[in-house]
Structure formats: C-alpha cells, structure tokens
Amino acid sequence: MNMRLLLGTLLLLTLGATHASSFEGTWTINHEETDKVAVKFKDGSGVQGNKWTPNVSVGLGLPMPQRFKQAPMSNLSPKDPEVLRCTTMVIDVNDRKINLDYDQTESETLVKGDYRGRKTRWSKKEIEQKYRTPDRKVTKTWTLREDGRLFVSVKLDPHKDKSRRYNRVFDRVPDQG
Numbered sequence: 064m065n066m067r068l069l070l071g072t073l074l075l076l077t078l079g080a081t082h083a084s085s086f087e088g089t090w091t092i093n094h095e096e097t098d099k100v101a102v103k104f105k106d107g108s109g110v111q112g113n114k115w116t117p118n119v120s121v122g123l124g125l126p127m128p129q130r131f132k133q134a135p136m137s138n139l140s141p142k143d144p145e146v147l148r149c150t151t152m153v154i155d156v157n158d159r160k161i162n163l164d165y166d167q168t169e170s171e172t173l174v175k176g177d178y179r180g181r182k183t184r185w186s187k188k189e190i191e192q193k194y195r196t197p198d199r200k201v202t203k204t205w206t207l208r209e210d211g212r213l214f215v216s217v218k219l220d221p222h223k224d225k226s227r228r229y230n231r232v233f234d235r236v237p238d239q240g
Contacts, residue, residue, distance in 0.1 A: 089236040090152045090213050096232035141198045145169045
C-alpha cells in the first residue's frame with residue numbers, strides 16, 4: 064500500500080515538473096503569422112490627451128514643455144518586455160522555473176507562484192505571468208496553438224492611459240541532432 068502511494072506521488076511530481084515541457088525548445092518568429100494576429104491601432108490612440116502644457120521660461124521667453132504632474136520615479140518610458148523585441152527564443156523548463164533566452168543576449172526566469180511581485184503559472188498549453196510596476200500592469204501569455212505554433216500575447220496597461228495588446232507568433236525550430 065505504501066509503495067502505491069509512493070509511486071503515485073512520484074508520478075504526480077514528474078507530471079508537475081514536465082507540465083510545461085511542450086514549450087521547450089527553440090522558437091523563431093514567424094513574420095507572416097505575426098502580421099495576421101497584430102492588433103491594429105488607430106492613429107492618435109497612443110497617449111490619452113496631451114500631458115504637456117506650454118509654460119513661459121523667464122530667462123529665454125520660449126515656451127518650455129512641463130508636465131502637469133511629476134512622474135513617480137523617472138520620466139523615462141519603461142522598457143517593453145524582451146519577448147516583443149526578440150526574433151529567436153529558447154525555452155527551457157525546469158522543476159519550478161522556466162528559463163527564457165531571447166536572441167542569445169537577454170534572458171528571463173519565470174518562477175512558479177508569486178515570486179518578487181511576479182505571479183506566474185503554467186500548464187501544458189499556457190504560460191502566464193502578471194506583474195505591476197509604478198507605471199503600468201503587464202500580462203504576458205505564451206500559448207500553444209492548434210497548428211503547433213507558439214502564440215505570445217503581451218498586454219501593457221499603463222496607469223491613466225489606454226491598454227495595449229501586442230501579439231507575436233513563433234515557429235518551433237527542429238532539433239539539429
């Protein structure tokens with residue numbers, strides 16, 4: 064009886080470790096398919112209103128742009144997730160982590176559960192990570208499509224602005240071995 068319980072537990076642990084293994088491998092962007100699933104934006108739909116107002120500088124007499132409200136940390140735009148900029152992605156699934164290597168220059172590790180403010184979960188068909196920064200909420204989703212391609216969707220939801228969704232499609236690179 065104890066042997067069955069032990070074997071059942073080992074089987075569940077093995078299934079849990081390989082739950083997302085269908086994502087493992089090297090993926091390259093498919094530009095044609097990505098164009099088909101790209102979300103079309105209307106002109107002028109980027110930033111809500113105009114956050115800049117002219118203000119006269121006493122020294123020069125020229126209008127200088129100033130913000131209504133000071134940004135919390137920096138007025139630099141936050142960097143978009145690397146998965147949106149890469150052309151090749153390598154996915155390696157471990158016990159409770161997924162390692163992503165983008166174009167052999169950048170890497171990211173997804174840790175299952177709530178880790179350092181990032182909530183990550185995965186199954187056989189989907190990987191999802193959510194997190195917030197002082198500027199926005201980010202949701203990244205990797206899904207295996209019926210045709211075997213990898214569909215990546217990133218939703219960027221800035222505070223006090225319209226949310227945007229960006230989609231990418233990747234093809235699996237066959238093993239060279």
